[in-house]
Amino acid sequence: MNQASLYQHANQVQRHDAKLILDEFASTLQWRSDGEDALLDVGTGSGNVLMDFVKPLLPIRGQLVGTDISSQMVGYASKHYQGEERTRFQVLDIGCERLPEELSGRFDHVTSFYCLHWVQNLKGALGNIYNLLKPEGGDCLLAFLASNPVYEVYKILKLNEKWSAYMQDVEQFISPLHYSVNPGEEFSKLLNDVGFIQHNVEIRNEVFVYEGVRTLKDNVKAICPFLERMPSTLHEEFLDDFVDIVISMNLQQGEKNEDQKFLSPYKLVVAYARKTPEFVNKVFLESPHQNMLRGIN
Numbered sequence: 126m127n128q129a130s131l132y133q134h135a136n137q138v139q140r141h142d143a144k145l146i147l148d149e150f151a152s153t154l155q156w157r158s159d160g161e162d163a164l165l166d167v168g169t170g171s172g173n174v175l176m177d178f179v180k181p182l183l184p185i186r187g188q189l190v191g192t193d194i195s196s197q198m199v200g201y202a203s204k205h206y207q208g209e210e211r212t213r214f215q216v217l218d219i220g221c222e223r224l225p226e227e228l229s230g231r232f233d234h235v236t237s238f239y240c241l242h243w244v245q246n247l248k249g250a251l252g253n254i255y256n257l258l259k260p261e262g263g264d265c266l267l268a269f270l271a272s273n274p275v276y277e278v279y280k281i282l283k284l285n286e287k288w289s290a291y292m293q294d295v296e297q298f299i300s301p302l303h304y305s306v307n308p309g310e311e312f313s314k315l316l317n318d319v320g321f322i323q324h325n326v327e328i329r330n331e332v333f334v335y336e337g338v339r340t341l342k343d344n345v346k347a348i349c350p351f352l353e354r355m356p357s358t359l360h361e362e363f364l365d366d367f368v369d370i371v372i373s374m375n376l377q378q379g380e381k382n383e384d385q386k387f388l389s390p391y392k393l394v395v396a397y398a399r400k401t402p403e404f405v406n407k408v409f410l411e412s413p414h415q416n417m418l419r420g421i422n
């Protein structure tokens with residue numbers, strides 16, 4: 126996905142989920158007492174989630190780094206938010222073999238919203254998130270799709286000879302947890318494997334309602350990796366076929382008029398993890414969030 130301005134204007138579900146999760150975890154994140162927190166966001170995209178919902182939580186002297194694998198996204202965010210103090214954007218593939226020196230071990234917090242389902246090497250990405258945090262401790266808040274009906278729609282579209290040539294590698298764009306029978310347990314194990322000793326992982330069953338066919342198509346256009354491979358003259362036909370499959374999956378409500386809605390039931394992984402036990406022990410003694418801590422492994 127490289128269409129930053131499309132994404133910036135058609136990311137209602139992503140904004141909705143990030144805001145809810147940040148409201149919930151704002152006081153669980155372990156803010157420094159000196160207000161000099163450094164926070165790195167993974168898969169920032171066009172930047173509006175980071176700037177609208179994460180930046181307002183950061184203390185006044187905090188530093189923010191937005192990162193993304195797409196130089197187009199980074200270019201858009203840098204331009205759109207130029208002049209924002211203590212904020213910069215840089216290209217980073219969170220699945221990379223070796224983290225850039227200037228990022229490794231520098232951060233108090235790592236956040237990531239709606240990115241990790243794009244990364245097939247989830248363990249490598251989590252290892253990198255662990256290593257982005259300072260050696261003495263830090264925490265991360267991660268939210269991404271375990272499953273979404275969009276993946277089943279892609280697989281059906283690939284069977285159609287009109288689209289199959291553009292979709293040969295469809296599995297590369299399906300969440301690595303989509304086929305998991307217990308995505309929460311699988312993700313907890315990965316967090317453990319890379320070194321996070323304390324963590325809380327939840328799988329949330331959500332339903333998002335897209336109001337009208339244009340809203341659904343715009344949201345698909347903003348994230349669908351296959352459209353940029355085909356001539357733009359085919360886009361509307363591809364999207365029409367997409368919508369027909371959604372209807373055949375009984376995800377439509379109402380008829381072809383103003384009342385037409387599309388339901389998207391999906392599973393969201395929401396994970397909060399801290400790096401060091403000493404750090405956690407201190408937090409356990411001080412934290413008022415007893416219900417949250419009961420869930421920590």
Ligand SMILES: C[S@@+](CC[C@H](N)C(=O)[O-])C[C@H]1O[C@@H](n2cnc3c(N)ncnc32)[C@H](O)[C@@H]1O
Nearest residue numbers: 168169170174193194195218219238239240243
């Ligand atoms: C759906 S957008 C989410 C953007 C933003 N976090 C939000 O919540 O609106 C996913 C972003 O993850 C980025 N991405 C995909 N694979 C990545 C990787 N391996 N490393 C870093 N970013 C990646 C994409 O380029 C895209 O901008």
Ligand SMILES: CC(C)=CCC/C(C)=C/CC/C(C)=C/C(=O)O
Nearest residue numbers: 239274275344345348387388389
């Ligand atoms: C009804 C139906 C199939 C809706 C799918 C809607 C949609 C655009 C899902 C996108 C999921 C996704 C991969 C989001 C992202 O990465 O931001």
